[in-house]
Amino acid sequence: MKSKVITLISAILIAMFVAIPPVKAQGETSYSFIFMGRTNAAYTIAGTHVEAGDGLRFVGSGTFDTSTGAVSGGGAWSHIKFDGKVHAVGYWTVKKFVSFTDGLLTIIVEATSYHVGAAALKYGKGPTVNTFTLKISSEGFTVWVGVPAIDPVFGVVVWGRALFHLNK
Secondary structure (H helix, E strand, O other): OHHHHHHHHHHHHHHHHHHOOOOOOOOOOEEEEEEEEEEEOOOOOOOOOOOOOOEEEEEEEEEEEOOOOOEEEEEEEEEEOOOOOEEEEEEEEEEEEEEEEOOEEEEEEEEEEEEOHHHHHHHOOOOEEEEEEEEEEOOEEEEEEOOOOOEEEEOEEEEEEEEEEEOO
């Protein structure tokens, strides 16, 4: 099962990198980013599939320009239940640039998900689409419900790395 999930995520990443055009450099305000990490849910969210201790793994990359607000990017993600079983996998694309201050990138993303294993039997295979706020820093990322960000659903950073590069 893990090899199928890894193959799916790899295929999604390749498709995303080919399909997303980069933002043209606008001098000292254009950046590239790449990141990966894991964050956990601090609490159970009633009416959702999220339970305290569930994990969310993200990988992705993109470009943004702080002076024009132009942004592009995307990647893959997986939702791992607290017991270690993969609940859903999918891909995400950047929809809107919000801000980049003090090494914290805030963007609005649209995530498409596909349930796997027992979750697919219970909830259907998908796809389902959700929009949320993603905050990325050098230490990792957090996922916030709402646009603008209202509540950190996956707000406990377990590990992560991000690299921001000033395009010249």
